[in-house]
Amino acid sequence: MTISPITGWTRDDWTTLADRMLLAARRHASPSHARITPPGAPGGYGTDVDGLEGFARTLLLAGFRIAGERGEDPLQLLDWYAQGIATGTDPTSPERWVRPSEHGQAKVEAASIALILDVTRPWLWDALDAGVQERVVAYLAEVVGDQDYPRSNWVWFRIVVEQFLASVGGPWSLDDMEADLATHESFARAGGWYCDGVSRNYDHYAGWALHLYPILWSRMTGAEQLAAPRLPAYAERLDRFLLDAVRLVGADGSPLIQGRSLTYRFAAAAPFWVGALAGSPTLAPGLIRRAASGIVKHFADHGAPDDDGLLTLGWHHPWRPIAQRYSGPGSPYWAAKGMLGLALPADHPVWTDVEQPLPVEQxxxxxxxxxxxxxxxxxxxxxxxxxxxxxxxxxxxxxxxxxxxxxxxxxxxxxxxxxxxxxxxxxxxxxxxxxxxxxxxxxxxxxxxxxxxxxxxxxxxxxxxxxxxxxxxxxxxxxxxxxxxxxxxxxxxxxxxxxxxxxxxxxxxxxxxxxxxxxxxxxxxxxxxxxxxxxxxxxxxxxxxxxxxxxxxxxxxxxxxxxxxxxxxxxxxxxxxxxxxxxxxxxxxxxxxxxxxxxxxxxxxxxxxxxxxxxxxxxxxxxxxxxxxx
The missing domain is CATH 2.70.98 (Beta-galactosidase; Chain A, domain 5)
Structure with missing residues (x-):
């Protein structure tokens, strides 16, 4: 009996897609790999930001891929991205990254970099030269004490970066962390939902950001002391939210077409993988994979990524009006969040249990x-x-x-x-x-x-x-x-x-x-x-x-x-x-x-x-x- 009677997708299909996307992105990298700028019109923040987005967001996917293989790296992703990190943090390089002190978007991308440096610590961070490590710390440390963070899901970008800094002996601020964690608490609403800020902003960010980061942060090196008293509330909210989230997936795998940043597409699968990572009892492992595989397969079957293996600004196909004004050609790669499940090893029940039908299929x-x-x-x-x-x-x-x-x-x-x-x-x-x-x-x-x-x-x-x-x-x-x-x-x-x-x-x-x-x-x-x-x-x-x-x-x-x-x-x-x-x-x-x-x-x-x-x-x-x- 097949373990995927509904979608037909197994972990091998996921890894094949991930590798195709990563190799396609490489073709649009700068000489020393610090910037990845897929083809397309520049975003509203300019090509320097576009290149950083492309690097940091594909690094998310590479990091999940490596973590799930317990460091095995047939595509030599570690060496390739390590070179990019060394160059991007070099203030003298023409390929250097935009710094957090120079542009707010760098604060977003810094979080992805810090998160993956932690997730792949034994294979990536520990292998970097001491001088490169010092430059990474100096780059990330610009967020410490910075008060110019929107009171939205952005608070997690500083929490994640400062958690990594604390774990490597870099500068960090307990006041920053406590303030940002308190702001996150102010977003909690009934039924396990989060609102992204003070307005009635209910959309996919509830799942792919405000449920994602608390669980990932709680698993970062050194986070236990701050996370332990908060984790029960995070887990309880996630459990309740997943009951609604799984009802929002169509039988064809389409997520709800509502809210901003829809060009992130299968990032909508992220909360299901977070449930698996957290050991949530709400959804069976086979149902989690059914939901996540259905979402990713929906886009793969409709042309995203495209024939060149790239994610464009659009939904099924390129369609620029779906994006916000600031979105650039590297932005869609936040879809990598929806492939978080690759960080779970092949013997995890979420990969081995038989698929179960979605609520709407029952x-x-x-x-x-x-x-x-x-x-x-x-x-x-x-x-x-x-x-x-x-x-x-x-x-x-x-x-x-x-x-x-x-x-x-x-x-x-x-x-x-x-x-x-x-x-x-x-x-x-x-x-x-x-x-x-x-x-x-x-x-x-x-x-x-x-x-x-x-x-x-x-x-x-x-x-x-x-x-x-x-x-x-x-x-x-x-x-x-x-x-x-x-x-x-x-x-x-x-x-x-x-x-x-x-x-x-x-x-x-x-x-x-x-x-x-x-x-x-x-x-x-x-x-x-x-x-x-x-x-x-x-x-x-x-x-x-x-x-x-x-x-x-x-x-x-x-x-x-x-x-x-x-x-x-x-x-x-x-x-x-x-x-x-x-x-x-x-x-x-x-x-x-x-x-x-x-x-x-x-x-x-x-x-x-x-x-x-x-x-x-x-x-x-x-x-x-x-x-x-x-």
């Missing part, structure tokens, strides 16, 4: 992840995982910025991508509820308030209220994935309730002018459905009460999936300014079949009869906020 799935405000729905028939979103927008409640299509849409899936062209940023359409002015300008919802997120009668019920606003965006602001700031005009309050079961969502919408200064400019309400690229899936928007017009928006090359994307929409009109007139209802589905749900309203509730005749009654009693009497 049965339909429905769960509510309270921290990000998501209903996670998997449908066994098509293997798609959908997320309905009333809690995440990469902002804070009350903010007035533009919607980021990566975060603020009302739904995401493993089979669809949000519209990411300029219109997608400026005028929300897919999975949105907006008001339109006479010029067709759409409002944004960022800064909304989450009202509820839970399960009722076999369905998920989520609600949020947005102070819908038009915005003239400032396009000069650096792109880190969040919506654009700008000049704002409030339009009205929009309360939206999503009742979700299987492939269908009943979206209930109420508009209240609430004295907003721009309410009289609103002439239409528009609800957008799922954006479907190609003809493999279907998307419908069905009027269940209150809408007069419908259509389908088509956009070419507007998503990283390529080709033509079609998005259905419904609209209702009130010329001369919007007036309160109660609830309106839409049925939205991705692969929902021919029979839509039906609704009945009664007072402050709505009852949905689903296509299989199951009934769900959900509340619509969400009072407006009280006015300040002043």
């Amino acid at each position: 049965a339909d799935q429905l769960t509510v992840a309270a921290a990000p405000g998501w209903a996670v729905v998997g449908t066994h028939a098509d293997g798609i995982v959908r997320v309905h979103n009333h809690g995440t927008d990469h902002a804070r409640p009350g903010d007035r910025t533009g919607d980021s299509p990566l975060y603020a849409r009302m739904a995401y899936s493993t089979a669809t991508a949000p519209l990411l062209d300029e219109a997608g940023w400026d005028a929300p359409l897919d999975n949105s509820v907006v008001l339109l002015d006479a010029d067709g300008r759409a409002t944004h919802r960022t800064g909304f308030e989450t009202l509820t997120a839970g399960e009722v009668d076999g369905a998920a019920v989520l609600a949020s209220r947005a102070r819908a606003h038009w915005i003239d965006p400032d396009r000069s602001v650096p792109d880190h994935g969040s919506g654009r700031p700008g000049t704002v005009l409030d339009a009205a309050l929009i309360t939206t309730v999503s009742i979700v079961r299987g492939a269908w969502e009943v979206r209930c919408v109420r508009v209240d002018p609430d004295g907003a200064p721009g309410w009289d400019r609103a002439v239409a309400l528009r609800v957008g459905g799922w954006p479907v690229t190609g003809d493999q899936h279907t998307s419908v928007a069905v009027d269940l009460g209150g809408f007069e017009d419908s259509g389908t928006h088509q956009a070419r090359d507007a998503t990283p999936l390529g080709g033509l994307t079609s998005t259905p929409w419904l609209s209702a009109y009130q010329m001369g300014g919007w007036k309160p007139d109660g609830w309106r209802f839409v049925g939205l589905a991705l692969n929902g079949g021919a029979q839509p749900p039906r609704i009945e309203t009664s007072g402050s509730s709505v009852t949905v009869t689903w296509p299989d005749l199951t009934r769900t009654t959900a509340p619509l009693d969400f009072p407006l906020p009280r006015k300040d009497p002043s």
Whole structure:
């Protein structure tokens, strides 16, 4: 019996892919190996940073490969990267690395270098000349006491570097470490989730950064004293998070297409390997490998890496708009995090146990992840995982910025991508509820308030209220994935309730002018459905009460999936300014079949009869906020 009856992938497939990627990257190295700059347009931080990224991020993969082979090195990776380290830390070399004191991105890459120097200590660090070791320490020591670290997952870059420095007798600061560890604690949320900073930033960083680094740090040389009292909490959160994470993988291996840095692709497999490394009891070893192999195989089968063995800026294929402005040709190699499992030896159960099916491969799935405000729905028939979103927008409640299509849409899936062209940023359409002015300008919802997120009668019920606003965006602001700031005009309050079961969502919408200064400019309400690229899936928007017009928006090359994307929409009109007139209802589905749900309203509730005749009654009693009497 094969140990991989679902994906067909074994450890040999993983090592073959890793070696192919590493050898391909070598072809784009500088003469002394200190910089690796794959072909492509320079990133927003310049070619010096690009070259450092390429070196440090492929070093991650090389280090995992060597560690899992217990130092065996048929590709001579150790000598090759050792030469690069010697040159990169030489301040007189034209190939020298950008230093942490010179550019913030060097602080990120320094962490990968420090981590692998620790993971491969007997074979790499211990073999470096004393002079090179001194230069490495001097390079890394520039982070000590540096207060210019964003209060986000970046705190781990300093923790990891200072832990390595402490282990080799270099300078380090207990105050730095304690402060950064405390900041990490402030990110912890319900259900084992982490939020990447103070805003509602829920995305893949929860797994490939904020669960990854605590476990890796706890295993670094000398970390035990600081890590031991914290490790039980880290492990408990990881155990709980993995229950949600494994439900977010589609049967075809696709991760959820949501959040920034999607060009890191199969880095989404990292939290599963972290679970194996930590000995988490939550997921069986065979399920961990099924999830991780499925994700990596999904991309390998769709052209990433490409025919030259390189990872480009894109998803399946090159598509520059998926990246942030600062991303360069070396950036995608953070995908190496998703190959952390190679650091586990071939006799580990995660490599020897038989694969087990994903949750969506076993049965339909429905769960509510309270921290990000998501209903996670998997449908066994098509293997798609959908997320309905009333809690995440990469902002804070009350903010007035533009919607980021990566975060603020009302739904995401493993089979669809949000519209990411300029219109997608400026005028929300897919999975949105907006008001339109006479010029067709759409409002944004960022800064909304989450009202509820839970399960009722076999369905998920989520609600949020947005102070819908038009915005003239400032396009000069650096792109880190969040919506654009700008000049704002409030339009009205929009309360939206999503009742979700299987492939269908009943979206209930109420508009209240609430004295907003721009309410009289609103002439239409528009609800957008799922954006479907190609003809493999279907998307419908069905009027269940209150809408007069419908259509389908088509956009070419507007998503990283390529080709033509079609998005259905419904609209209702009130010329001369919007007036309160109660609830309106839409049925939205991705692969929902021919029979839509039906609704009945009664007072402050709505009852949905689903296509299989199951009934769900959900509340619509969400009072407006009280006015300040002043």
